[in-house]
Amino acid sequence: MNSSSASATNYSIILVNYRSLQLTQTCLNLLYEGLREIGVPVYVVDNDSNDTSSEYLRTLNWVNLIERKSWGPEAGSVAHGRALDMALDKIETEYVFLLHTDTFIYDPAIFPMMIDSCAGAHKVAAVGCVEQLNRGWTRSTWRLVSRFIKHYSRRGLRVLGMQAKDPKPYRETYLKSFCALRNVRLIKKHGLHFLMDDRNPGYELQDRMVALGYTINFISPRKIFSYLDHLQSGTVSAMGGYADTHRRAKIYNQVVGEYKDRGGRKS
Numbered sequence: 001m002n003s004s005s006a007s008a009t010n011y012s013i014i015l016v017n018y019r020s021l022q023l024t025q026t027c028l029n030l031l032y033e034g035l036r037e038i039g040v041p042v043y044v045v046d047n048d049s050n051d052t053s054s055e056y057l058r059t060l061n062w063v064n065l066i067e068r069k070s071w072g073p074e075a076g077s078v079a080h081g082r083a084l085d086m087a088l089d090k091i092e093t094e095y096v097f098l099l100h101t102d103t104f105i106y107d108p109a110i111f112p113m114m115i116d117s118c119a120g121a122h123k124v125a126a127v128g129c130v131e132q133l134n135r136g137w138t139r140s141t142w143r144l145v146s147r148f149i150k151h152y153s154r155r156g157l158r159v160l161g162m163q164a165k166d167p168k169p170y171r172e173t174y175l176k177s178f179c180a181l182r183n184v185r186l187i188k189k190h191g192l193h194f195l196m197d198d199r200n201p202g203y204e205l206q207d208r209m210v211a212l213g214y215t216i217n218f219i220s221p222r223k224i225f226s227y228l229d230h231l232q233s234g235t236v237s238a239m240g241g242y243a244d245t246h247r248r249a250k251i252y253n254q255v256v257g258e259y260k261d262r263g264g265r266k267s
Contacts, residue, residue, distance in 0.1 A: 010115060011095040011181075012041040016083040021053040023101040023231070032062065034108030043090065045083035064090070081195025081202075088194065091184050098202070100178040102231040110227035114181045117217045125187075125214035126206060128180035130172035132230060134221040174203050175216065178230045186214060 013031065017024045024044075031042060045066045046054050057065050068083050084098065095115060099105070118124040150168075157164035180202070187193075192208055194201040206216060 010093055011097060011111060012043060012091050012093045012184075013097045013099060014043045014045070014084060014087045014091075015099050015101055016045045016047055016080055017049060017053055017057060017101055018047040018079070019049045019051050019053055020101050021051070021056060024053055025056065026104055027099065027101045028060070028063065030105050031108075034105060035111075036062070040111075041091075041093065043087040045087050047079050047083050066090070075198075077200055078195065078198075081193075084194040084201055088184070088187070094183065094185050096182050096184050098177045098180045098182065100230070103178045104229040104231075105179075105227065106229065107227040110179070110224070113227070114219070117219070118181075118183070122215040123183075123186065123213075124217055125183050125209035126175055126181060127217040127219065128175035128177075129219050129221055129224045130175060131221045132176050132178060134225040174200070174206055175218075177202055179224065179228060183214075 015024070015027065028042075028044070031040075035042075041064060042062070043064045043066060044057055044060075045068055046057055047068050048070045054067070057063065066083075066086055068086055070079060074082075088096070095118075097111065097114075114127045117127050154164040154166070177200075182202075182205075186209065187205070190208070190212065192205055194205055196204040196208075210216060
């Protein structure tokens with residue numbers, strides 16, 4: 001699938017906005033610049049922001065805007081999942097890409113690349129990365145080793161009857177939705193959704209697809225981050241959730257500032 005026009009008819013994009021004007025503007029500007037000639041359907045769900053980001057989205061005639069209203073307190077993951085499912089109901093293409101507003105696609109070749117990975121005899125339900133940033137080989141190895149030790153240390157303490165926290169899985173297994181491809185046809189065929197439990201949206205969906213015998217294709221951080229930037233917890237930073245001195249707040253200000261100075265383009 002090397003033809004961009006063929007790819008355009010095959011996939012849509014979903015983003016969920018919640019009070020992140022700068023991030024949403026930068027994310028959408030990059031998508032518009034990279035995809036405007038091939039007419040990819042872009043669905044943006046505004047999650048009851050009721051602020052300047054909502055006003056901005058109403059001015060865009062090239063996105064399919066869905067304004068979701070919440071009817072009471074709800075966890076952020078639940079609100080995000082419900083927003084994704086509202087957009088899913090409207091998707092008519094075979095595939096959909098889930099993006100976060102803090103994901104900046106500076107090379108749109110990522111879309112046909114990920115769709116190409118679905119080719120073959122196996123039925124592929126999803127494609128993506130299990131890491132939210134590219135830590136490099138050294139940091140990734142150390143992270144895996146330290147989590148492995150912590151996991152089995154906690155299990156050992158529990159076997160000995162001592163108090164210990166629940167041992168968390170030491171290896172990431174679930175695709176992260178900052179940039180993930182989902183097979184819409186398969187999701188709808190089995191009557192599934194993004195939000196089906198109290199976990200992160202898409203985790204239960206991935207488990208159900210694997211149980212049904214479908215394949216999940218994993219892309220390495222090194223490869224996926226050669227096409228994009230992702231500000232981990234960028235929406236939290238945008239809403240002032242971190243102090244100015246926090247590492248993630250500093251990264252947010254630096255990266256958003258760089259894209260803004262260059263008119264939304266990667267240097």
